[in-house]
Amino acid sequence: MAKKKMDVEDLQKNVKESAQRIWLAGLGALATAEEEGGKLFKNLVKKGEAYESKAKGKLDGLRDQVEDVAGKARRSAAGAWDKVEEAWDDKVAGTLRRIGVPSRDEISNLTTRVEQLTAMVESKARGVRRK
Known part of the structure; x- marks a missing residue:
């Protein structure tokens, strides 16, 4: 019976030690995740900043191109409108002359x-x- 009691006590001790090691392993995993997570976060921020800078340069270039095209379109439209206006003025003036308006x-x-x-x-x- 003494041997059985000893085996039960050893088993309890082993279970308690195993539970303690599992608990410590969990805490170690949490600490590692926290450390690695911080490093990962910093790394992601650096990559994000680099990407933002690169993308901003591309977007600025694209914006400049769009503004250039819009400016050309505006100038072209203004020139076309001037031609239409001039043609309209000529037609109206001709019509007024034909009907005798000075x-x-x-x-x-x-x-x-x-x-x-x-x-x-x-x-x-x-x-x-x-x-």
């Missing part, structure tokens, strides 16, 4: 001529009054 220059010339004639008439009217 041009701005013709009206300006007529205004100048009327002012000259008015001045002449007023001058002659003053001369007649004096006599």
Whole structure:
């Protein structure tokens, strides 16, 4: 019976020691994961920074290209609009001429001529009054 009691005590002791080692192994795994996780995190941050820098350069280049194309498109559209506007003005001016509407220059010339004639008439009217 003493031997049986000893075997049970040894078994209990072995189980307790095994449980303690398992517990310590778990703590060791947790500590290792924490250390390695920190290293991994730092490594991932470095790689992320490098990738961001590289991607930013590419995105800046792409943005410059898009802005260049947009600028060319704007200039082209403005030039095309100027041509359309000029053609429209020519068509309207031609139509107005055909129906007898005087041009701005013709009206300006007529205004100048009327002012000259008015001045002449007023001058002659003053001369007649004096006599």
